[in-house]
Amino acid sequence: MKRRGERERELQAELRVHLDMDVAARVAAGEDRAAAGRRAERQFGNLADVAQVTRAQWGGLLCQALLQDARYGLRQLRRNPGFAAAAILTLALGIGASVAIFSVVYATLLRPLPFHDAGRIYKLNETTPKVGLVSVSYPDFQDWRRQSRAFGAMSYVHHESFLLTGAGRPRYYAGLAVSSNFFATLGVRPALGRGFTPHEAGAQVVLSYPFFQTLFHGDAGATRQLGDTLSASGRPLPGSEARPQPDQREGGASKKWPSHLGRTLRLDGQDFAVVGVLPPAFRWPNQASFLIPLRYWIARNQAEAADRGERGDSAVFARLAPGATIAQARTGLAGIAARLARAYPGTNDQFGAVATPLRTAFVGSERPALLALLGGVIFLLLIACANVANLFLVRGAARSREIAVRRALGATRGRMLRQLLTEGLVLAGLGGAAGLGFAWIGVRWLTTLVPARLGGGAALTLNRPVLLAALAVVMLSALLFGLGPALQAARSEVQAELKPESAGRSLGLRRRGLRSLVASGELALAVMLLIGAGLMTQSLYRLLHTSPGFAPRHRYAMEIRLRPGYRTDAAVVNFWQAVLRRIRAVPGVEQAAVGDNVPFTGNHSRADITIQGMPLPRPGNYPHPDLHFVSPGYFATLGIPLLRGRDFTNRDNAHGPHVAIVNERLARRYFGHADPVGRRLMFGDIGAAKPDWFTIIGVAGDTRMYGLGNPSRLEVYLSAWFATDTDMEVLVASPVAAATLAPELRAAAAAVDREQPVFEVAAMTSLIGQSLATPRTTFWLLALFSLTALLLAAVGVYGVIAFSVAQRTREIGIRMALGARAGDVLRSVLGQGAALAAMGVLAGWAGAWALTRFLASLLYQVRPADPRTFAVAAGVLGLVALLAAYAPARRAARIDPLQALRGE
């Protein structure tokens, strides 16, 4: 097939030759040259027209015709920018929202898992009637693996975090200890190097790809070198750990390499040889930076691994044997579990075993919410399409004469249908392009909103499947909104349309009613969403103005989990005191303290207490306060008011008197207006051996430990020097910015113990912010949805009213001829908008009344049926509906009666 341009040149040449030949023949016959040229040209006709009709015969070339239609459609859109803008914006909103949400759904629910034949892999758990799914103990796993026939391979995976030292500052990383057949079971092949082998000496580690990159600081040279080594030899170079990597290509790059981390990692104080790197696509439900052989974990945790009742943090993954079905496998597994329950009643009584598809393990509990969200955006898209169809009808009414003229000039129905559908496609294409822009913004925003762990590290991107889905959405919406109006227009009778008195009045009342219904439905939806967003706004506002019971500004927390090696309580206390001394010396630090269960960190512990002299409650009904171990200065550091008595001092230590501080709520509840200072309480219930009384020395203000929306509970504080913990938050009060402060705090900790890792420094304000994530996400989603719904409803109202004005042009003309003034017409059309709005508001109120109670658990100090919110939503909606009705109303008021009656 020749290229089109070449064909075009040939055609021009061919026609030109024809003309030349005619001229030549005429001259030869004796005509004057100039006259011959004129006559030949007249005889020939318009060259461009001939070329065009000839070109039309080059078949296969529907696309050429489509392109022409598309160009024509674009011209039409340009001629009517208001219509084009409204339609494109509407579509862009609908398509953008759908694509953005679909990208989340794809990433979490649909994206293929990076395992070979993943459909045959199952996650196995033990179950108990009480708790449901639990982990699998190692002895049970061994029996399952020995006895199961239908599962061809079974791999045990234990989650554990490891302390990495020797690579920058010491840090904890999550890793997996896996059976050596992990790679075969899951069908994963390392991207570099190899996996584990069953009887291998020494300790090996396989890195995740992101961790591999972090470790080598994205240093291309070093990465390539390590990659070469791994793929060439399949094992690390001997003796490489003592040698930094000299890199001639990039000067200074080798400095990033800690000298003793050549090709080994130091995890929990032991060297692991890096033998492989997982492929970039690998992901896991729980984040994992590396894999180590299970053998190593068993050696370190022999008691746990041998205990059949120890169901810790482990999972079993199994692949069906070739030819076996999951039904067979489940039956087999149930049989094994039943046998184990009989053989080991002490640990396995009532324990069953279940197999769930691997996909389920990756998706988790977010599935229903995501599907609901997807349903929501698809609904929005449908509304958008209904709106655009409406707009098309409005324009169709205006264009009906043009279409009739073209029909009369010989365009077939099919041709007109094609023309109008192509115009729809052009519109959908433009809307889709703008929609992708919205989706791109939306995806970036969703990435900050959606918890990162969702879907096992699934990245949100506008990738090819998502783009394909977007394309399908565009085509589908073009068909949805284009077909109806196109059929309508193509069906219209030429004769009727060309008669002046019937300018576009072929639609029955029933259809007009349907369109009004759709518009009020949109308004109702917008009202419901507005009410939801309004309730969340108020709730958030109140939450943000609720005091947490302490002063979060300029307060920072840094968790330190002491590494193994601090064997005595005295050593632990010494560490904390030394760290606090160093930190208090940091410039800008005003106060510092440690505490184990700091508000908003999610840590907590509770205990039953007995208060001396109180009427003894029944067992199970003892006061059950939150328990804190805090250092002296804790209250001052966090800004918790000390209402009575005194703070702890350094003398309230292991050898000092037993003292406690209680919170105001506890004091009020059990001592009323009496002063609790000097009274005593004990842990546990009295009646046991010798009571161990703690004297109350002070009363602190209440804090909202569990979130701003959660009321404060009973709290008891004990001195951290009295009984200490190895896992504490270091708290700092300082006006210095976190970015400046963090390195100083880390340096202070490192100065006490260079090998000791610390966690990130978190501002108390951001901890509070995180605690509001769910209401905030809900608020944003509702706000976005309601804004979109509001815009769509406005377009819908506009469409319905503009269409009715277009149809009533003659009627309005007659009224005006009979003396109606512009103001009357304006009011009557606006009244139509108001009627739509009223219907929408009533339906929306009813819907909101029924639905907002599902928001109740997210609301704080706002009733789900808050009348003010309902009123404001209705007001906003009415205003928007009137604004949308105003443009067609003004057009109606400007109708020239003479022109309207003449039908032009």
Added chain:
Amino acid sequence: MAKPRYRTRIELLQGTLDLMILRTLQWGPAHGYGISQAIRTASGERLTVETGSLYPALHRLERQGWIAAHWGVSGNNQRARFYRLTPLGRRRMAEEGSRWDVFVEAVNRVVKPVSEAGA
């Protein structure tokens, strides 16, 4: 819109024009101008084929594989696009020809019923 202008005429002429083109080409390859002149001459100056009908017909017949085109040099040394009949076109011409005969006979019976019926 310029497009519909020739449409009806093409449709009217389509069958007959195709046949006339095929017939003309059975004497050997010819360019578009040559074909139009041949038809004019053969019809005794009574039929003039408009370029707006001729070229679409030529390109359509070419696409259907009944005629083939190549660039050649004309009698007075001018490069022109020549059309020739393909074997497929030759067959087609025979079929169209007999259909034409049937058609002409049928029309004649209607138009001149008395004389024909009597014969």
